[in-house]
Amino acid sequence: MGQEVRVNRQARDVRLGVVLYRNSRRELGRLVASLGLNRRSPGVAPFEVMWLDNSPDESLRAVLAELEPGADYRPSGGNLGFGLAHNQLMARAFSEPGVAHYVCVNPDAVLHPDCIRELAVEAERHARTGLVEARMFPDEHPKSYHPVTHETPWCSGCVLLITRELYEAEGGFDERFFMYCEDVDLSWRARAAGFSTHVAPAALAHHYTVTREVSSRREQSVRRSGALLGAKYGNAAFANSCLMKYEELGGPPFSAPALERPARALARVADFSHGFDFARGRW
Amino acid sequence: MRLPAAVDPVPPHAWVLEQVGAGARVLLLARDEVLVERLMAAGCTVLELEGASAPDRSLAERLGRLAPTHVVLSAEGSPPVFEETLRTVAESVPSATLLVGARNAASSTALLEVLSGHAPEVPATTEASLTRCFSALGLKVLERRAVSCQSRTTPLAAGTEAALRGLLSQLSPVTGADVLLYALAPSGASEESASRTHVPGLLSVVLWAGESQARPLLDEALFSLACQEQQPLEIVLVAPFRDEAARELLERYQAIGGYTFELVEAEARVAFAEGIRRARGQYLAFLESACIVYPDHYVKLVQALRDGEAAWAVSRARRTPLEGLERFVPHKRPLPLGEHLEPAHLHREPSLLFALVVERSRLGPFSLEQAVERASELPLRLAALFEPLFLGGIASCEQRFTGSEKEGPAGPLPELQMLTSLNILEERVERARADGASAKGMRHRVIDELNNRFRERVPRLHGALKSLAGRLVR
Structure with a gap:
């Protein structure tokens, strides 16, 4: 216990990781501006930002250099997907002993000036916190959370703090998920391992996708990840319904994931009863 | 005679x-x-x-x-x-x-x-x-x-x-x-003309920041404005005193939003009128500190006005209660319900004032400054003379509130003449008749109402039953 407290005192820094993929200058400009405002927020822990570019070329290098001279930009060498790219960044971040938390940040999000500070505050409010998600703004996710403890069944990866403790116990994202549902999986693994997962109500992140143009490729990707999640947690019905929808959407063939038998702790927290919401909704 | x-x-x-x-x-x-x-x-x-x-x-x-x-x-x-x-x-x-x-x-x-x-x-x-x-x-x-x-x-x-x-x-x-x-x-100075021309394409949002209860929410209102996508944007923030804290917030979010702003001092009674006088935009909207807008809210409204000939357009909104210091949201209520906007909605839901955009060059001699002196009646007064464009679909803004819901008519129905075409009148009558005749519609309305009340009063039990129902249906 004494050793744990000492570690926590030493590790206070925060590392942010942003995975890029052909983003617009305007989108990155807004994110960089919001990061600048976060740096000036009173009481915020020192943080640095790492940028990993999944784009097919390095054209964003110049954009970022203009927006944030000296930015820690690296090309990934190919489209690694969300989870694998963040795992690489997370490994770098936690290789530094002073880093307490890693925060995934979607490049199309805009952080409220107090967002980083409030994520860290929420993480430190409770013992054995695994994940803390920012509250989506202006239309927050309708999934339930406890109004006092802020505990929530799963955390979105859009703007997500991952504690060193969780990383050391569970590792990062399951790299079999290319994109989507890897955040639900990490949340369930965290809870099954005894970590808590929270919303930080005062950490706002502007991110709105409701009116985003429907893309069959994105829908396919969601269903493919859904099928993997269902199979991983032994829910054949969910996996099959995802596979059927995937086929309906004209997704290219892939070998269906084998149905697994999850450990009892994992099976206890997995919840497929709310479809792709994975939690009871408030509205 | x-x-x-x-x-x-x-x-x-x-x-x-x-x-x-x-x-x-x-x-x-x-x-x-x-x-x-x-x-x-x-x-x-x-x-x-x-x-x-x-x-x-x-x-x-x-x-x-x-x-x-x-x-x-x-x-x-x-x-x-x-x-x-x-x-x-x-x-x-x-x-x-x-x-x-x-x-x-x-x-x-x-x-x-x-x-x-x-x-x-x-x-x-x-x-x-x-x-x-x-x-x-x-x-x-x-x-x-x-x-x-x-x-x-x-x-x-x-x-x-x-x-x-x-x-x-x-x-x-x-x-x-x-x-x-x-x-x-x-007066000692001659002026060319008292009337001001409006800047084409500019959207002016007149934001009243004088309600003390809603004041802590101003930060989020401005954050949402900074992140919305309609450009160019001007924010005319009206407060009852010289508000340096509001200026700091406006300056802070300029880094994200790229808007211009003006701070105006005025009392509540004349706040919107004074804001309108200072607003330079061809398009005009109203907000207060408790409101937030979604990124495409103004884009859709302005585009609808550009594509058509209406003088004003209004979107669906949401009424959102905020509980406690951490602003827990137990539910959200869309308004108005249905795909048609009726004059009665504008009377019953005066906060629709914060969901509209006006194309000022289409109002002729109608004085917004005068009409907005009774702000809660403005949507109805506009509707009496100018048929609005209702966007329907997904709500794109929220009017949030703390404490108990205060929504409802702000006063008796004002005595107004309505300038409406026979076609529109007939459509309204037809809809009302169909609604009245449809037992299914009536049943749905009753169920919706009961569901809303149940959700507001015992949200956890409501959620559990909703989940159970969802499982049974699946």
Whole structure:
């Protein structure tokens, strides 16, 4: 216990990781501006930002250099997907002993000036916190959370703090998920391992996708990840319904994931009863 | 039945006598024996212009020698002649108060009489033309008074005449005045025109930040504005005091949003009116600190106005309760429900004021500044004259509140005439009939209402039952 407290005192820094993929200058400009405002927020822990570019070329290098001279930009060498790219960044971040938390940040999000500070505050409010998600703004996710403890069944990866403790116990994202549902999986693994997962109500992140143009490729990707999640947690019905929808959407063939038998702790927290919401909704 | 307007003196004697005190030196530019007697009885000195006795002197010189404290003149007759006379008087005796009376050519009486063939001669002065003239001559209005129209002057059926006058008055309240009276004095600066042109394409959002309960939410309102996508954007923030904290927030979010802003001090009663006066945009919207907008809210509304001919557009909104210091949201209520906007929605849900955008160049003489003095009635007053465009679909803004829900009519239904086409009226009647006849619709409405109440009162049990129902359905 004494050793744990000492570690926590030493590790206070925060590392942010942003995975890029052909983003617009305007989108990155807004994110960089919001990061600048976060740096000036009173009481915020020192943080640095790492940028990993999944784009097919390095054209964003110049954009970022203009927006944030000296930015820690690296090309990934190919489209690694969300989870694998963040795992690489997370490994770098936690290789530094002073880093307490890693925060995934979607490049199309805009952080409220107090967002980083409030994520860290929420993480430190409770013992054995695994994940803390920012509250989506202006239309927050309708999934339930406890109004006092802020505990929530799963955390979105859009703007997500991952504690060193969780990383050391569970590792990062399951790299079999290319994109989507890897955040639900990490949340369930965290809870099954005894970590808590929270919303930080005062950490706002502007991110709105409701009116985003429907893309069959994105829908396919969601269903493919859904099928993997269902199979991983032994829910054949969910996996099959995802596979059927995937086929309906004209997704290219892939070998269906084998149905697994999850450990009892994992099976206890997995919840497929709310479809792709994975939690009871408030509205 | 006709107003004996032609025989009434303009300006009326009683008003002139109110403006001058004993000892005043009053010059009448038009001879009026009765007024002369009444002024003298009130202790005034009545001056006369030298005419034939001094033909070699200019009007300006003669005026200057008389040194009146007040000059009474009527705007009857040719507008250029009146303007020239006013200019000469103002320049020659700059210390004098000018008392001007004018028949209003845009009064509902004048307009209806012209249409009825009962008014052979209408002077071409209106409030707008007089205001332009005063501004151009550098005259400021010390006092303005409007003499109301008589209610019945034409051979139209009483109900028709009242309805037409009502509509005209809603469009422009000055149509309700037969005679306009002004006390004027030089302002020291002449202006080209009092009317301001609006910046094409610019959206001005007038944001009232004076409600103390909602004030902590201002930060989030501005954050949402900074992240919304309609450009260019101007924020006119109105507060009841010099608000440096609001300025800091506005400056802070400029880094993200790229908007311009203006801070205006005004009391709640005139906040939106003052904000409108300062707003430069062709498009205009209203917000308060408790509101937030989604990124495409204004984009959709402005685009809908550009694509069509409506004067204003309104989106679906949400009413969102915030609980506790951490602003927990137990539920959100969309408004209005359904795919059609009815006038009754605008009355029952006055906060729809914060879900609309107005295209100002399509309002003609309708004065938003005046109409917004009763802000909760503004959507209904607009709808009475301008058929709105309702976007329906997904809600794109929220009106949040702390404490108990205060939504509901802000007052009784205002007495308004509605300018609506027969087609629209028939569609509304048809919808109402279909709703009434549909037992299914009624059942759904009852279930919706019960569901809302259940969710608001016992949210956890509601959620559990909803999940159970979801599982059973699947």
